[in-house]
Amino acid sequence: MHPTLPPILVVDDEKNMRLSLQTVLADDGYSVLAADSAEEGLTLMGSEEFFMAITDARMGGMSGYEFLTKARKKCPSLPVLMVTAFATPKLAVEAIQAGAVGYLSKPFAPEELLHAVARCAAQHRLLQENARLRAQSAGACRLEDIIGDCSKIRGVRQLIQTVAPTEARVLILGESGTGKELVAGALHGLSGRSRANYLRINCAAIPETLLESELFGHEKGAFTGALKQKPGRVEEADGGTIFLDEIADMSRPLQAKLLRFLEDGSFTRVGGTRELRVNVRLLAATNRDIVQAIHAGDFREDLFHRLNVVQFRLPPLRERGDDIALLAAHFVRHFSASLNKAARELSFGARQKLLLHGWPGNVRELRNVIERALILETTPIIQPESLPDFHLEGQLHRSPSLPTPGPESLEDLLANFERNLIGGRLEQNQFNLNKTAEHLKITRHALRYRMQRLGLTAVPDADEPRNPAVAKEPAI
DSSP, rough: OOTTTEEEEEEOHHHHHHHHHHHHHHHTTEEEEEEEEEHHHHHHHHHHHOEEEEESSSSSSOHHHHHHHHHHHOOOOOEEEEEEEEEHHHHHHHHHHHOSEEEEESSOOOOHHHHHHHHHHHHHHHHHHHHHHHHHTTTOOOGSSOOOOOOOOOHHHHHHHHHTSSSEEEEEOHHHSHHHHHHHHHHHHHSTTTSEEEEEETTTTTHHHHHHHHHHHEOTTTTTTTSSSOOOHHHHTSSHHHHHHHHHSHHHHHHHHHHHHHHHHHHHOOOOOEEEOOOEEEEEESSSOOOHHHTSSSSSSHHHHHHHHHHEEEOOOOGSHHHHHHHHHHHHHHHHHHTOOOOEEHHHHHHHHHHOOOOTTHHHHHHHHHHHHHHHHHSEEGGGGSOOOOOOHHHHHOOOOOOOOOSSSHHHHHHHHHHHHHHHHHTTTTTTTTHHHHHEEEEHHHHHHHHHHHTOOOOOOSSSSOOGGGGSSSSO
């Protein structure tokens, strides 16, 4: 038997020939669907999946050559084998030129047919393996790709190394742009499932009516437009890992079905009655406040407990201190190579401007800012002028809040809070020190003192002359 292969389509208007081909192929373990005309064969191609087709050359109505041409347009990757009792070298050449993978003359030995079919089966399996490897590499991520040296990121990397080899479900929490996909990819890459498929679904990007079909698949005729059976992503990920991003945006009815799936890996396709079962490790993530979503009735508490075997809480970039400069330097190296730009460093002023920003978009925003700077910069060192003024972004800045408790001392926590507060006010006032001091209800001298104590250097603004010494500071 060949359980991993779709059926073979046999098209022949002679009943005895159809039955003969079906018998030979079925005896060798292949599944076969037969059509008594080219028109019926094309209709079947629209509703079923085949790994190859075998067609007679001369039939009543549409000929095998016309069928071959239309089949190639409908499904360019489908191999078609031509058979005929009127074989000539000229017709063989025409068939091959039209796209046939082979040409058999009747009568032919069963071994000839099975050899041609085996070649097509091997090609189909190779294409499947290539697709599997592409799916695997698409989410591939090394632990080294998670860049940062602050204590929270070091803790995240350590937890990944501990949890990845297990089968534990993982819930990843964090604001948008903090790197939840990187964590999920690293968990898969370091697991025993790393050689199997890794599939990702963004629950917020797929309409609610289609998400169940995308996840669990559907049967032919399950809904309008379901012209053929479609396996779900959980079936594609069998033996591997599936990552559900923005899971808090999933509807409650689908959450109930996911809860059942998490119990033993069983599910039913949309419109189906047969229970299927797979072996999949599930990782989930959301940027929403999960507790608030539960209290609001948007997320099931029992599903939360089922997913929350191991929890990752990714810190926002504004709480990561010098990691901002570390990540910026990484993106500078990356984009200077891909954009073929001469700039390889950040000036001291540019570095300080980045440190003062609140980064409501987190690492994703920083990546975009550095790419923009590399595009605009014409010197070997990125200057503050090539960075955005962050006026619009500053309006998105979240109100400063106390970071989640961690190993930091009280002094460190207060310093981070003060740094975020002053940085946010500076952004809102376009780095004007006088306006910022007025809003904070302190003197300009006190503001400068606090900035110096926190390691923040003022970017020259319109209310004071530019200090030429700033350009002489060391670059990173």
